[in-house]
Amino acid sequence: MEPMAADKPAAPAAASPPLGRVLMLAAQAWSGFQAGQSLDRALDAALETSRGASAALAGALRDVTTTAVRRFAVTEFLLTRLAHRPPDPDVRALFAVSAAQLLAGAYPDFTLVDQAVRAARAREATAAAAGFLNALLREFLRRREELVREAEQDPARHGNVPPWWLARLHREYGARRTQEILAAQNEEPPLVLRVNVRCTTVPAYLDQLAAEGLAASRAGESAVWLHRALPVERIPGFTEGQVSVQDAGAQLAAALLGVAPGMRVLDACAAPGGKTAHLLELGDCSVDAVERDPERARRIDANLQRLALTGPRARVLVADARHPGRFWDGRPYDRILLDAPCTASGIVRRHPDVVWLRRPGDVAKLATQQAKLLDALWPLLARTGRLLYAVCSIFPEEGRQQSSSFVERHPDARIVPLRQGEPGGWQLLPRSAQTAPMEFDYSKQPVFQDGFFYALLEKV
C-alpha cells in the first residue's frame, strides 16, 4: 500500500525540524525505553546518533517521545487489534510513536502517516516494513473511534498505568481520587520557577517577565508559574542565577525545615542540589550536601555556582549517607533534610516513564532503603533538632507508613504536625494546573505541585 497522499501538506513553522526525522529518532529513543532505559537516557542516546542536532530537533524529539510514553498502554493495545502477529521491534517502535501522535492530533493525519512511512524507508531496519506500517496506521485511522473506545474501557489502560500500579492507588485513595490523580499525571507539567530571594523578589521578577511579554503568576512563597514553557537558557534571569526550575511542592521542603541563621544543616541525598540551593538562599545557615553519585554531585556544584552560593557555607560531599562515619565530623546537625530515593510515583507527569520502568517489588525495596537512611541519620541530629523526611511518592509505604514505623522504632522522635488531620505526615497529591483555582492562599497548599510526602521529625 502506498503512503497517504499529502494533498494539503501541513505548513510547519520555519524552524521546525522535519517530522520524519523526529519520528525516526523518537522510535530509537522508544526502543531504548523498551529496553529499560529511563526516558532521559534514551533521548540522550538517540540524539547522540544525530550529529549536530539543533535545539529545535531535541525539543521536538522530547515532545514526540514523551507523548508516546504517555500513550503507551493504548498504542500497545492497538497493535494487538491491528496486527495479526507482533511486528519486529523497530517497526513496533515507529508504530508506537506515530500512533501516539495520531491520538494526540498534533499534526494532520495524512502528514503524519506520510512522514512515518518516510521514516520507515529511511532506515535499513524498517525499510522493508514501510508498507506494513502504512497499512497499520491507515487501518487505525479507519477504525479509530471504535478502537479508542475499546482501549479506554480498561481503567489501567485509560490511566496509562500497569494494573498493579492502579490497584495500589485504588487501595489507598479509592476510585474517584485515583481517577483525578491519573488525569493530573497525564497532563503537561507546568513550568515553575524558584526565585532566588538573595538577588530579587517575586513581585520584581514578575514585573521583569511582564516587561518581556511573558505571562506568569505566583505559585508559592518564592514560586512563579511561567504560563508557557521555555528552554531554560531562554528563561529570563536563569543564567544569571535569579531563578531555578523547581516544582512548587518541592519548594516547600526548605520552608518546612525552618532554618535559622547560623544553623548547621545536612542535606543527605542532595543532587542535583535544588533543595540545597534553596536552603542557602533562604537563610545564613551552612549546608553539608551529601550525594552518593559523583557525577550527580558535580551538578550540585554547577547549580551552586550559577546561583553564586559557593563558599564556606556550602560543602558538597560525595558519600553514602547510610554510612555517616565516612563524612560526618561528629558535630550534631540542627536540621537534616532527607529527600530520599523513591519510586517517583508523585512526579509521573514529569517522568511518565517511571510507571513502566518500575516493578511491583521496587516499592518494598525502596521503603527498606529509606528506613535504613532514616535510622543511619537520626543519631546525627542535635537534641530538639528537626529532620524533614521527603519523598516524591504517593505510595503510603514510602510515606505515612514509613514515618509511623520510624517513630515506633525511635522513642526519642515525634512527628510535628504540618496540617490538620494528617498526623503521620503531609501527603500532597499531584494537581492539575487546568482545574486548579487561580486564587489561592499559597501559604497553605500550592495548586500546581507534584505529589510529595513530607514528615517533620523532632528529636525530643
Ligand SMILES: C[S@@+](CC[C@H](N)C(=O)[O-])C[C@H]1O[C@@H](n2cnc3c(N)ncnc32)[C@H](O)[C@@H]1O
Ligand atoms: C530525590 S533525589 C534528591 C533531589 C534533591 N534533594 C534536589 O532537590 O535536587 C535523591 C538523590 O539521592 C541520591 N542517593 C541515593 N541513595 C543515596 C545514599 N545512600 N547516599 C547519598 N545519596 C544517595 C541519588 O543519587 C539522588 O541524587
